[in-house]
Amino acid sequence: MTPLLRAAHGGPAAAVVILALLLGVAEDLAPARVLLVGLAVLAGQLSVGWSNDLLDARRDRAVGRTDKPLASGELSERTVQVACVLALVAVVPLSLACGWEAGLVHLVLVASAWTYNLGLKATAWSWAPYAVSFGLLPVVVALADDDLPPWWVPAAAALLGVGAHLVNVLPDLDDDAATGVHGLPHRIGRRRLPAAATAVLVLGSVVVTVGAGFTPVALAALGVVAALAVVALTGRGRTPFLAAIAIALVDVVTLVAAR
Structure with a gap:
């Protein structure tokens, strides 16, 4: 896996995208719709993963996390910042293309995941973004078919x-x-x-x-x-x-x- 993908937490991101695709197939979405949902979820997960490593870079260096590309010097912060902004910009039109209801819910899902990176991870409420974001994922997929789970x-x-x-x-x-x-x-x-x-x-x-x-x-x-x-x-x-x-x-x- 390339350093940029590792910085995006490629494994967990892929797992969430695969879950979204499987839910889309189970929901009987048209193949093009399944792909669109997958792309929207991918953009959101990439933005979450890259922002996580950017915000944790100082901490990761302090504890010698050589598995983290930013902490080890394999990647520059500028590269990850650009990638994160591009993913965050892409997630808006990709989400709304799934339907405005599904799109808005997906944007809430992504914002919830960002709250973990921005500080909730260090509090007793660290579980809340996971509950909200995972809980909303099947709602996003169902709304892409004008339905509710x-x-x-x-x-x-x-x-x-x-x-x-x-x-x-x-x-x-x-x-x-x-x-x-x-x-x-x-x-x-x-x-x-x-x-x-x-x-x-x-x-x-x-x-x-x-x-x-x-x-x-x-x-x-x-x-x-x-x-x-x-x-x-x-x-x-x-x-x-x-x-x-x-x-x-x-x-x-x-x-x-x-x-």
Whole structure:
């Protein structure tokens, strides 16, 4: 992966774009509409990722984050600033091209993600942008088809977002604490964090199962999640972390399949 893509958090950005595309297919959007939604989400995620690394550059240098292109000197701040502005400018017409309702909701989604970068990450409300942005993603996709999803879809997506936040921060707890970042995961603590993330993700699975009407697929997925939850709560080392990620992946698949 090129330094510019790494600075944009290419992996997580791609995951969100793929989720949006899968939701679009599940929503029976026309292929061109699915592509348009994907491009809008991509532009938004790139702006969020680049702004995150720009705002964290000083902190990343302080803790020696050699995996961060800005901190290691692989990229200049000017390059990332230009890329971030271009992505932010592009997200407006791309979003509105999906329909003005879908576009406005997507712009709220992107603004919510930016609030995390701009300061909420260091507060007890660090979970809120994840809940709002993930929760709104299926709403954006449905509105692109002049529709609204049932209540349980954004609810499950919001829980998935919070769970993803708790899991994602786990490897960076020490570096964050050393530079004054004390979000919700840091306040929960390393020892209790895997259990908290597991509980949130399992709750998301339950919401999907109930909302989907206890379909065989949802019930089977819930069984898999239950088994993974046991592993997450009893495992040692990186096992709880990996099990929580697996639960998140099962939640994503079940959510898309339930649509």
